[in-house]
Amino acid sequence: MPASRKPLLGSSMTALLGAFALAAVHQYLFFDHDPGISFPLFIALLYVYLFHDWKDRLKETTGFGWFLFAVIVLLSLTYGLFHNPIFRALNLLAIPSLVFVHLAVLRGSKRVPWWDVGIVGEALAHLIPRSLLQIPRVFRVLRISLFRRLDSERQKTATKVAIGLVFATPLLFVVIPLLASADGAFNRLLNGVPGWISRFSLGELFGRLLWILVFGILFAIYFWSFAKPPRRRKTVSQADVTPPRKPGIDSVVLTTLLLAVNAVYLLFVAIQFTYLFGAWDGLLPDGTTYAEYARKGFGELVAVSAINFALLIVSLTFSGTKRGLLNALLYILVVCSGVMLISAYIRLAMYEEAYGYTYIRFLVHAFMIYLAFLLLIAALRIRTSLVPMAKCFIVLSLAAYTVVNYVGMDRLIAENNLSRFEETGRIDRYYLNKLSADAIPALVDFAMNREDAEMKKLLEANLGKLNRENRDWRSFNLSVYSANKALRTMNQL
Incomplete structure (x- = not known):
C-alpha cells in the first residue's frame, strides 16, 4: 500500500471505531431508558466525535456557530431539568435538526451562509445523499484494515469467511436457546457464561447489537459526508458574472x-x-x-x-x-x-x-x-x-x-391558577393534577398550606406514577426528583 494512503486509512479506521464506540454509548444511554441527564451527555460526546478531526480549526467558528451550539446544549439540558411533555416531544425533533444545520454551517461543503434558506438544503444533502454515498466506504475500510497483510487469494477467502459469520450469527441466536432447552448439560454449560451477559435475554442482546451496528454505520457515514474536502471551483472574472435580477412587486x-x-x-x-x-x-x-x-x-x-x-x-x-x-x-x-x-x-x-x-x-x-x-x-x-x-x-x-x-410553563400555569383561586375561589384541581412534574412542588405547597384534602388525594396518585418510572441514573430528571421529594414530604406529615 502506498505511504500516502496509510494516513488516510488510519484516519478512516479511527473514525469508524469512534462511530461504533459512540453507538455503543448511545445504546447504553437510551436502550430501554427514557431520556434524562443522558441526553446532554450524549450531545457532548456526539460533538467530540464530529469535531475530533477539527481541533485546530475551531477558531474558525463564527459567532453564530457558537450561539447555535449554546442553543443546542441548553435545549438538551432541558431533558435533565424539566418534564413538560410538549417540549420533550418537540425537542426530539428540534435538537437533531439544529445539529444537522449547525454541521452544515460549520463544515458544509458549499459554505452556504447561515441566514440563507439554502442552508436547510445543504443540511439535508449531507444527511441523506452524501451520507448514503459513504456506505461502501465502511466495508472498504474494514476489508483493507483487516485483510491488508494477506495476499489476494487469502483476502478472498477471509472475505467469504466474514460473510459466512454474518449469516451464521442470527441463526445461532435461534439455535442455541433451542439446544439449551433440549439438553440440561448444554444448558449448564451456558450458565457458566459471566453474569453480566446472562442478565440479557436473547432478544434484548440481539436488539442491542443491532442498535450498535446500525447507529455505528450511521454515525460514520454522516461524519464522512463532511470529511471529504469540497472540489475547488474555477475562478470566474467579475466582469463575466451577470448579477441575477431581483424579483420585485410594482x-x-x-x-x-x-x-x-x-x-x-x-x-x-x-x-x-x-x-x-x-x-x-x-x-x-x-x-x-x-x-x-x-x-x-x-x-x-x-x-x-x-x-x-x-x-x-x-x-x-x-x-x-x-x-x-x-x-x-x-x-x-x-x-x-x-x-x-x-x-x-x-x-x-x-x-x-x-x-x-x-x-x-x-x-x-x-x-x-x-x-x-x-x-x-x-x-x-x-x-x-x-x-x-x-x-x-x-x-x-x-x-x-x-x-x-x-421559563417553566407548568410551574407558571400552576402558580397563576392558584393565585386566581385566592382572588375568585375557583380552581380546576383535575386539570392542575394533569400538569407535569414541574408543577407538583407548587401544588404540594398549596395542598399543605390550605389543608386541601381533594388536592392531596389527587397528588398521592402522582407519587405512585413517579415511582413506577425508570429510576436509573440515565433517566434522572431534576424536576421529577423534586416532585417526588415534595410528595414524600407531604405524605409524611
Whole structure:
C-alpha cells in the first residue's frame, strides 16, 4: 500500500471505531431508558466525535456557530431539568435538526451562509445523499484494515469467511436457546457464561447489537459526508458574472394594496380604542358580557396580525429602494398590527382571569410577545436597510424558543391558577393534577398550606406514577426528583 494512503486509512479506521464506540454509548444511554441527564451527555460526546478531526480549526467558528451550539446544549439540558411533555416531544425533533444545520454551517461543503434558506438544503444533502454515498466506504475500510497483510487469494477467502459469520450469527441466536432447552448439560454449560451477559435475554442482546451496528454505520457515514474536502471551483472574472435580477412587486400595486388594507385597519383600530382600555372597568359593547368580549375575536385578531406581518415582510423584501409613501404605509401597518396584538393580548388575559390558565393559552401569550418583537425588528428595517432582518429573525426565533423552554410553563400555569383561586375561589384541581412534574412542588405547597384534602388525594396518585418510572441514573430528571421529594414530604406529615 502506498505511504500516502496509510494516513488516510488510519484516519478512516479511527473514525469508524469512534462511530461504533459512540453507538455503543448511545445504546447504553437510551436502550430501554427514557431520556434524562443522558441526553446532554450524549450531545457532548456526539460533538467530540464530529469535531475530533477539527481541533485546530475551531477558531474558525463564527459567532453564530457558537450561539447555535449554546442553543443546542441548553435545549438538551432541558431533558435533565424539566418534564413538560410538549417540549420533550418537540425537542426530539428540534435538537437533531439544529445539529444537522449547525454541521452544515460549520463544515458544509458549499459554505452556504447561515441566514440563507439554502442552508436547510445543504443540511439535508449531507444527511441523506452524501451520507448514503459513504456506505461502501465502511466495508472498504474494514476489508483493507483487516485483510491488508494477506495476499489476494487469502483476502478472498477471509472475505467469504466474514460473510459466512454474518449469516451464521442470527441463526445461532435461534439455535442455541433451542439446544439449551433440549439438553440440561448444554444448558449448564451456558450458565457458566459471566453474569453480566446472562442478565440479557436473547432478544434484548440481539436488539442491542443491532442498535450498535446500525447507529455505528450511521454515525460514520454522516461524519464522512463532511470529511471529504469540497472540489475547488474555477475562478470566474467579475466582469463575466451577470448579477441575477431581483424579483420585485410594482410600487403602484403595492401602494394601492396597502392603502386599501390600512383604511380598514385604521377604522378597526379607532373602534378598538373605545373598548381596549375600558374593558377592565366594564366598558363593553352593547349586549356583550365580560366573558364573551374576552373570548370573541381573539383568534381572528392573532391571525390578522400574523397576516399583516407576512404582508410586511413581502413588502420589505420585494419593493424597491425608493419608498417614500410606501414606508409611511408600512409604518401604519406596523402600528395597526401592534394595536391588534395588544387587543388580543388583553382579551386573552381577561379570558384567563375568567376561565383559568392552560398550556394553549400560555403558548399563545408567548407567540404574541414573539410576534411583537418581530414587528419591532420590521419597523427598524423600514427605517434603515442596514438592519439585517433575516439574521435578526433567526437569532430571535432560536432565543425565544430556548427561553420558552426554560421559563417553566407548568410551574407558571400552576402558580397563576392558584393565585386566581385566592382572588375568585375557583380552581380546576383535575386539570392542575394533569400538569407535569414541574408543577407538583407548587401544588404540594398549596395542598399543605390550605389543608386541601381533594388536592392531596389527587397528588398521592402522582407519587405512585413517579415511582413506577425508570429510576436509573440515565433517566434522572431534576424536576421529577423534586416532585417526588415534595410528595414524600407531604405524605409524611
